[in-house]
Amino acid sequence: MKAHRIIERVQREQRAQFGVKNPRTLIAVTPTYVRTFQTLHLTGVMHSLMLVPYDLVWIVVEAGGTSNETASLIAKSGLRTIHVGYKERMPSSWADRHRLEAKMRLHALKIVREEKLDGIVMFADDSNMHSMELFDEIQNVKWVGALSVGILAHSNNADESSVSAAEKEADNPPIPVQGPACNSSNKLVGWHTFNSLPYVEKSANYIDDWGTVLPRKFEWAGFVVNSRLLWKDYDEKPEWMKDLALVDGVDDMESPLVLMKDTSVVEPLGRCGRQVMLWWLRVEARSDSKFPPGWVIDPPLEITVPSKRTPWPDAPPELPSIDKSISVQEQMVAVKRPPKTRSSRSKRSSRSKRKHEARTVETQVSAKQTEQN
Template identity: 30%
Template sequence: MASIRRAPFAAVRDRPSKGQSLLGRPAQSSPSLLHGLRCLLGGLPARRGPWRRSFLRALLFAFLVGFFWGLFSFPDLDDAGSLAPPHGFFFDPVRSANATAAEEPVDPFSKLLIIVTPTYNRASQGYHLNRLAHTLKLVPPPLLWIVVETKTATLETADILMRSGVMYRHLVCRKNTSVSLHRDVRQRHTALKHIRHHRLDGIVYFADDDNVYSLDLFERLRRIRRFGTWPVAMLSQSKNKAILEGPVCSGGRVIGWHTNEKGNNLRRFHVDMSGFAFNSTVLWNPKRWMYPKDAIELLDTVSEGFEDTGFIEHIVEDEHQMEGLPDDCSRIMNWRMHLEAKNRVYPRGWQTSKNLDAIIPLK
């Protein structure tokens, strides 16, 4: 009896007719592909030589190894964000061809400036605080503005601070300040206690709200290591001439003083309260500077005009521990004006309801 044997690869050798599509025969292509893979992997006896079967197996193995190696060998490069700098921005390496000036190195760890401002209710308070706020807003951070009022924190001052755009702390001095002579001293003392309690690390500067300051002053404050001082220009009590008070320097060293004092009862250091700044660690880390354990404070029991020099004597022993700013102390970086309307207070909420009638009415 005649037998008919079908060749194993007949399905592969078949070709579609002229009007037949390849997509119309999916059922025949899949078994053929599986049959070929089984033959390749040794599931069925192959009609080709063993050397060819070994070669195809090696080729398939190399392909699989390369495929999985490419997937898992570089996990750190799968996201372009991992190549970005830590600050999230890129620097353009292209520089101007005519740039000849050497670039100054930027210190990313700038010292904190702690600006202490005592203030009180008077007619020009809003003007002075707003002017100082605009000045401090131009100073590069970090900067902390500590504003101290007496008895209670007023809404008017709080509103100015909230709108200033400067990091601030609004404190209240609750001690008896009926004597205006010692009011500023006790307010500054309240700020020093706050700095000591919270161990704020930076450069402390007493900036009254009625003075005028240059931005260069705040830039140089960050260069102070322990205690820095500079000359201050001010108007005389008669307001008809300008006087100078502060250090005479040579190469950053204090070698003398500008003063207008006369007589034998002279201050030890001829420095205005706005003419010096110091490292805040002298308040809460005296061991670093080899100070006694007694707290450094502003005293309100000394005579008028001696509060500043008495405070400085607790920080430094003599002029050798001072740093003159700038090196030759030849620049005026702040002015003390003494311009106030005495016995006048600001209107509540900075608004007035009196004297609003027109003096010259429009026709």
């Protein structure tokens, strides 16, 4: 533990000297709902946020209202959390789920406006994976920033028989990326989008479908926003930023770009989009799958495959009866005690006595010889 504290101290000093001088608070927005993989996904993003070296506020919006499962899970983070519920339940189709998640994120942005939270708003979906460099990079944004998102979509179920290898390589790169596109001067000139054509016929429409889950044209996770743009009364708000009240009735907000009148002012981050620091993934279990609440197994599961050898015997040893124990005690009393043996002390005294007598005899003999002479 001492070595860990030394490393932590060194890293803190390095950030103070070479890192962000005046870091702003990060405001992470996460839509979620109770399901089989919620603990898996939410634990991953929670541990990523716990490693952030800056002040952080975690807004968790839960579909169908707040639940004890989600509350107990996010309470383990020790972060400053705002856990709110959303009245609508999460639908089973992916298209409707994307739309509802956009509404839940908009609900979180309203909380940022009402509470006047100051910092950088990022959209941390519970199933996404984040690099720690991401949290340092978004500190560089002034108003609205865009990041490249790696799309982790497998092609096992896509119809590849009618598409040649050259066409697949040209139309769909090995690692699909969604994000800003820059010119040689590092200026935003367009966007990279995910090519979904090879997956359209075999894409998943419902959570229970066996197919590829496709991302939207622009994922919310690829954008960060200065929270002051969301405040109701902010004198320095740019003219190209819309008010949240104007988009409140929009049924489908595909990305934060809907909040902007001019998207050319977006600031590309991550070496102008060339560095991927965020990965998008959607993996879910069947909607009717069974799992214990909070993944706590109580009562214990039944034994389905018994072990061949167990550490305990098949039958407990037989304890002696009362009659047998009494007879054994009587036999022990009847046994005579063995005779006492001479102790080592008495042996030593007898040996010293014999030595003393021998010396006395020798003295007397020598005295007689002297008298005779």
